[in-house]
Amino acid sequence: MNSKAISVVTSTAVPLNIENVDTDQIIPARFLKATNREGFGKNLFRDWRYIDNDENKPHEDFVLNQKKYSGKILVAGKNFGCGSSREHAAWAIKDYGFDVVVSSFFADIFRNNALNNFLLPVVVSDGFLHKLFTAIIADPSKEITVDLPSQTITLAGGDSETFQISDYKKTCLLNGYDDINYLLSQRAKIEAFEKSI
Amino acid sequence: MSKTLFEKIWEKHVVESIADGPDVLYIDKHFIHEVTSPQAFAGLEKRGLPVFRPQKTIATADHNVPTLHQELPIKEALSRKQVEKLTENCAKYGVELYGLGHPFQGIVHVIGPELGITQPGMTIVCGDSHTSTHGAFGTIAFGIGTSEVEMTLATQCIMQGKPKVMRINVEGKLHPGVVSKDIILHIISKISASGATGYFVEYAGSTIRSLSMEARMTICNMSIEMGARGGMIAPDEVTFAYMRGRKFAPQGADWDKKLEEWKKLKSDDDAVFDRELNIDAGDIEPMITYGTNPGQGMGISDTVPDPEKLQDESERNALRKSLTYMGFKGGEKMKGMHVQNVFIGSCTNSRIEDFRMIASLIKGKKKSPDINVMIVPGSQQVAAQIVKEGLDKIFTESGFFIRQPGCSACLGMNEDKVPAGEYCVSTSNRNFEGRQGPNARTILASPLTAAATALTGKISDVRELLNVNPA
Ligand code: SF4
Numbered sequence: 001m002n003s004k005a006i007s008v009v010t011s012t013a014v015p016l017n018i019e020n021v022d023t024d025q026i027i028p029a030r031f032l033k034a035t036n037r038e039g040f041g042k043n044l045f046r047d048w049r050y051i052d053n054d055e056n057k058p059h060e061d062f063v064l065n066q067k068k069y070s071g072k073i074l075v076a077g078k079n080f081g082c083g084s085s086r087e088h089a090a091w092a093i094k095d096y097g098f099d100v101v102v103s104s105f106f107a108d109i110f111r112n113n114a115l116n117n118f119l120l121p122v123v124v125s126d127g128f129l130h131k132l133f134t135a136i137i138a139d140p141s142k143e144i145t146v147d148l149p150s151q152t153i154t155l156a157g158g159d160s161e162t163f164q165i166s167d168y169k170k171t172c173l174l175n176g177y178d179d180i181n182y183l184l185s186q187r188a189k190i191e192a193f194e195k196s197i
Numbered sequence: 198m199s200k201t202l203f204e205k206i207w208e209k210h211v212v213e214s215i216a217d218g219p220d221v222l223y224i225d226k227h228f229i230h231e232v233t234s235p236q237a238f239a240g241l242e243k244r245g246l247p248v249f250r251p252q253k254t255i256a257t258a259d260h261n262v263p264t265l266h267q268e269l270p271i272k273e274a275l276s277r278k279q280v281e282k283l284t285e286n287c288a289k290y291g292v293e294l295y296g297l298g299h300p301f302q303g304i305v306h307v308i309g310p311e312l313g314i315t316q317p318g319m320t321i322v323c324g325d326s327h328t329s330t331h332g333a334f335g336t337i338a339f340g341i342g343t344s345e346v347e348m349t350l351a352t353q354c355i356m357q358g359k360p361k362v363m364r365i366n367v368e369g370k371l372h373p374g375v376v377s378k379d380i381i382l383h384i385i386s387k388i389s390a391s392g393a394t395g396y397f398v399e400y401a402g403s404t405i406r407s408l409s410m411e412a413r414m415t416i417c418n419m420s421i422e423m424g425a426r427g428g429m430i431a432p433d434e435v436t437f438a439y440m441r442g443r444k445f446a447p448q449g450a451d452w453d454k455k456l457e458e459w460k461k462l463k464s465d466d467d468a469v470f471d472r473e474l475n476i477d478a479g480d481i482e483p484m485i486t487y488g489t490n491p492g493q494g495m496g497i498s499d500t501v502p503d504p505e506k507l508q509d510e511s512e513r514n515a516l517r518k519s520l521t522y523m524g525f526k527g528g529e530k531m532k533g534m535h536v537q538n539v540f541i542g543s544c545t546n547s548r549i550e551d552f553r554m555i556a557s558l559i560k561g562k563k564k565s566p567d568i569n570v571m572i573v574p575g576s577q578q579v580a581a582q583i584v585k586e587g588l589d590k591i592f593t594e595s596g597f598f599i600r601q602p603g604c605s606a607c608l609g610m611n612e613d614k615v616p617a618g619e620y621c622v623s624t625s626n627r628n629f630e631g632r633q634g635p636n637a638r639t640i641l642a643s644p645l646t647a648a649a650t651a652l653t654g655k656i657s658d659v660r661e662l663l664n665v666n667p668a
Pocket of ligand 1: 325544
């Protein structure tokens with residue numbers, strides 16, 4: 001198993017109970033000027049985290065600024081990651097320290113970007129999402145287990161739900177392989193395809 | 198078996214289907230820009246790989262460029278570095294670049310079609326979600342992330358799950374003062390900002406057929422704003438007439454051969470779509486948005502919806518949050534409200550037809566002195582055409598100033614931003630919180646509505662300026 005691989009994540013979670021979180025909120029465009037992939041975590045949700053863009057003036061009520069919430073799992077409202085295709089959004093979430101994002105619905109491009117960065121998007125039912133929010137807010141020390149091999153998400157001492165992921169992607173995540181590795185192994189096939197068109 | 202246009206093009210480009218996994222999809226054209234490509238090139242370098250098919254990638258600088266004094270070095274160091282990095286990467290890997298100062302430079306989704314690079318039947322990707330614009334030519338075109346940009350550079354393929362297919366039929370005649378931007382804002386307001394997630398959309402019907410290529414591009418452009426993977430329109434005589442003679446369009450015998458192929462590109466009569474939606478063009482008014490996602494739109498004579506009247510708690514909270522940000526109240530009318538800014542530009546509405554439309558409205562009238570207006574052509578070629586047709590004189594006489602091509606105030610990244618707390622009636626595509634600058638408040642609208650607002654200083658119903666009766 002290489003360092004990127006994901007298998008079982010057990011952690012407390014951060015509840016972001018907002019719907020339609022777009023990638024401009026996750027990482028505003030003015031922070032996209034970097035030419036490498038690192039360091040975007042410090043600007044994650046920048047304009048929701050700080051008043052007037054000032055790191056000394058945190059918005060006290062924003063979840064990332066509430067000390068009681070922490071962990072490797074972000075639980076978010078439905079239609080998470082809509083809007084711009086910027087992969088910087090997935091980089092920022094991963095760089096901040098999350099390994100899993102849970103929602104009842106993800107935007108397509110964000111979902112692919114997350115998977116390509118070993119950030120696991122877990123789709124749960126609206127009902128289960130509601131349960132997660134209620135449980136975390138009632139007790140921020142509550143742990144959640146996301147088990148990729150068995151495709152289950154479980155609230156400590158309570159409910160559990162299964163989630164979908166294609167066999168291909170599951171194998172990639174468990175082994176730390178990315179799509180480029182796969183495509184590079186298919187070069188001969190791609191060249192043959194080019195000749196056929 | 199009968200097939201949709203989407204399925205026909207998709208299947209032709211599948212190199213391999215992985216069981217319980219994505220398809221390996223071959224990409225005909227790949228556009229790149231300065232913001233989402235540097236990390237992809239860095240990835241190639243790390244793996245010691247060349248660009249697999251450099252002739253199939255085209256680069257431009259658009260997102261992070263100034264729109265004044267492009268002849269001077271970019272002032273801000275990080276932006277300058279990002280644009281320089283693109284130049285460096287293109288030179289090193291043999292990719293054609295239409296950078297600042299090049300006569301073909303412009304917003305990536307404006308230049309592809311106008312140069313004839315975008316052609317029916319192709320698969321097209323770009324690290325930008327509005328790649329759906331190119332679908333107006335009957336292509337499968339969609340936005341990708343930087344890892345996928347790297348895949349395309351390395352192998353000319355990406356791995357994608359096949360989306361479902363939805364058809365949206367728009368039938369009937371549009372009222373005067375209602376244009377393609379209003380059609381798409383209307384559709385998104387009906388279906389919501391996530392209503393087409395998981396789908397690829399084909400737009401069809403007599404209204405769509407009656408539109409110019411520019412107007413069709415505006416519609417396909419905003420497909421992503423309802424969550425769709427992309428949007429497409431089957432090519433027809435309008436498409437072929439637009440393409441003929443363009444710089445990189447096929448010529449001579451080649452053109453005739455291609456034309457025969459392109460004419461076959463349509464959904465079979467009995468093709469089955471996973472979902473269909475019917476829209477009556479006569480129901481559409483000039484549209485504006487009141488909230489912080491593009492689904493929160495309404496006709497200009499409507500009132501802002503009242504969150505307190507919503508049954509569902511999470512919907513109520515979401516609408517409250519949007520209205521608080523925008524500074525609007527439920528039940529309020531937006532028409533007649535004073536705004537400080539107007540932005541005319543972006544890959545949604547910055548083509549020559551948009552400028553012709555605005556010029557015919559503002560001719561002989563004066564800009565309101567109370568309003569800041571930014572007008573930004575989509576490309577150097579559009580800018581040159583404006584001058585060639587003498588439209589620039591009309592703009593100048595009315596008190597408007599035309600800037601240089603780029604994404605400008607569409608995304609709050611480069612120098613052009615809307616000041617905090619101020620309103621901006623914008624022809625762009627996203628009204629997200631802070632999209633046009635921290636705490637900026639965006640109201641999406643058509644070029645006609647934006648221009649009418651620029652003349653009056655207030656959110657205006659263009660039909661009153663055109664002397665047509667609001668239906
Ligand atoms: S104009 Fe706006 S939406 Fe279009 S490509 Fe540029 S930033 Fe993206």
